[in-house]
Amino acid sequence: MMSGRRVILGVCGGIAAYKAADLARRLTQEGCEVTTVMTANACRFVTPLTFRTLTGRPVVTEFFADPASPVPHISLAQAAELVVVAPATADCLARAAQGRADDLLAAVLLDTVAPILWAPAMNTRMWEHPLTQGNVKKLTDLGHAFVGPCAGVLACGDTGQGKLAPLEEIVAAVRAKLIPAGPLAGKRVLITAGPTREPWDAIRYLSNRSSGRMGYALAAEARRRGAEVTLVSGPVSLTPPLGVRTLAVTTAQEMHAQAMALFPETDIVIASAAVADFRPAAPSSQKIKKQDMQAHLELVPNPDILADMGRAKSRQVLVGFAAESDPNLESAALKKMKNKNLDLIVANAAGGEQDAFDAEQSAALLLDARGGRREFARQTKAGLAAEILQSLEAWLLTTPHA
Ligand SMILES: Cc1cc2nc3c(=O)[nH]c(=O)nc-3n(C[C@H](O)[C@H](O)[C@H](O)COP(=O)(O)O)c2cc1C
The missing domain is CATH 3.40.50.1950 (Flavin prenyltransferase-like)
Known part of the structure; x- marks a missing residue:
């Protein structure tokens, strides 16, 4: 320990x-x-x-x-x-x-x-x-x-x-x-963070603006609270938190394989990664020449990590993230929590003034499947991670199976 x-x-x-x-x-x-x-x-x-x-x-x-x-x-x-x-x-x-x-x-x-x-x-x-x-x-x-x-x-x-x-x-x-004596002490926590990159050809890829800061802050905070933390991270330019086992992946398929392999041994999953929903159907190992490029890129769906975990879960606690530009962020997050069989979900804004992506600060709304609701003001991601994990600890204390 x-x-x-x-x-x-x-x-x-x-x-x-x-x-x-x-x-x-x-x-x-x-x-x-x-x-x-x-x-x-x-x-x-x-x-x-x-x-x-x-x-x-x-x-x-x-x-x-x-x-x-x-x-x-x-x-x-x-x-x-x-x-x-x-x-x-x-x-x-x-x-x-x-x-x-x-x-x-x-x-x-x-x-x-x-x-x-x-x-x-x-x-x-x-x-x-x-x-x-x-x-x-x-x-x-x-x-x-x-x-x-x-x-x-x-x-x-x-x-x-x-x-x-x-x-x-x-x-x-x-x-x-x-070793803190709180409910996270000794728990095996799996955190996904950052974007994924979906290759199109030898140099081009599809990705998103996720910086990984939220997931890295959560990993450091969970570790501080005594958890045994594994961070599965897409490509980011952050230093792995001390004391956290960090596994680097690139694509959604790699993140899915890594996360699903760790899942049976995990007590709590916090899925903060911005996983690409689709990938190019036929990526080329060569750089495609401009004159050979199609105006349309054919995509195929990526595996859905959270949905697969929601189906496979036994005792695990699943915490998802929902990033939406939708003004009705809360109902979109509730729907995602229900559809994917999550226990809790952190909703935050994508784009606009409150944009959480690639930002130092973020606000968030934490919802749980029993109807609990907590709003967190815009603050550093380290501060937000502490508030989220404190709420998660409180939730664990009132949830006998967890
Ligand atoms: C043989 C000997 C044993 C000592 N044992 C102690 C001790 O057990 N506790 C203590 O507070 N000072 C003890 N001292 C006094 C300290 O060595 C002295 O106060 C010194 O300035 C402490 O320096 P430091 O705190 O920078 O290590 C001892 C001195 C000698 C010569």
């Missing part, structure tokens, strides 16, 4: 730093992509080599050292899905609570939008000191989470609160942060 999740492990200069090496190993074994960020003092207790070997990934120790990454704190902070600091020293907590950025780890903590999990370890008096407790409160108020410290015999010989939490507890806290 944590496969491919991007975790930064911040390691500070405390005696428990040696335990962080085992934590790095366990998180890696659970499938996380662990990037270790070590403070200069951490490197006095354990070596970067240990973490590099256990995680199989680079270890970052300095702001200014790597010419390949001129602003490492920004790139690291932005790529992370979770930052876990273990062991966290009193000093690192103080730096973070003051908003300092005077070393790489502090800068990453200040720059990241990912959740932050602290696993402190220190002498009992340091932990119980009102200044440390004030820093912990400040960070907790900002939404940071803490695991431990727990009580026991400390390295300095004292007994009391301040021991690094057991590694199983830290791994469990990481898991709880990375």
Whole structure:
């Protein structure tokens, strides 16, 4: 379940730093992509080599050292899905609570939008000191989470609160942060996106203006909500979302074959691709010369992916998309939902002022087969994806078979 999740492990200069090496190993074994960020003092207790070997990934120790990454704190902070600091020293907590950025780890903590999990370890008096407790409160108020410290015999010989939490507890806290407990968690979600291209000859094809942005945003959001996502994508110029299995296809027939092969193992299908309804009947493998071209192009129908899934479905939840220029978008979408045996349908405008095609933003209307109806204002496709999937989660909770 944590496969491919991007975790930064911040390691500070405390005696428990040696335990962080085992934590790095366990998180890696659970499938996380662990990037270790070590403070200069951490490197006095354990070596970067240990973490590099256990995680199989680079270890970052300095702001200014790597010419390949001129602003490492920004790139690291932005790529992370979770930052876990273990062991966290009193000093690192103080730096973070003051908003300092005077070393790489502090800068990453200040720059990241990912959740932050602290696993402190220190002498009992340091932990119980009102200044440390004030820093912990400040960070907790900002939404940071803490695991431990727990009580026991400390390295300095004292007994009391301040021991690094057991590694199983830290791994469990990481898991709880990375794997949302919502209804999409663990579900296998298949998303189709983008246009298809239907060859006419060696260089010409029929296609449409779909950019794929909606499907890609849905795939990223479903993944964020803990789903196992496969994206079957027509030709687009977008970067595949991290952690999403992306399969590239070109034609409607290829998309149909790929989607139908995945369908039996799928829990939820979101069909946002703009699949060409027809294709040229006799595509040429050569470029057709202008003088040999016919004024009329003979077309044949493509397979209907959603209709075939609607017929084949057993337990699967089917979410379709309807893009219409028709002023009566809602009734057209309702008709499509019924005809294709869908559970939900997202209707949006094709063409005109509200055009969803090849646009950064879109409005939508979500309808379900039980008569539910939700309107979403025009917004970024990432925002719309979050609203659609939140509604889908609410629908799943009220649908026992799903
Ligand atoms: C042997 C030794 C052990 C230490 N253990 C701890 C510790 O467990 N927790 C802690 O907060 N500081 C500990 N310190 C103090 C930190 O190393 C010191 O505060 C340092 O500035 C922390 O740097 P960092 O937060 O940048 O890694 C220890 C220092 C030494 C010399």
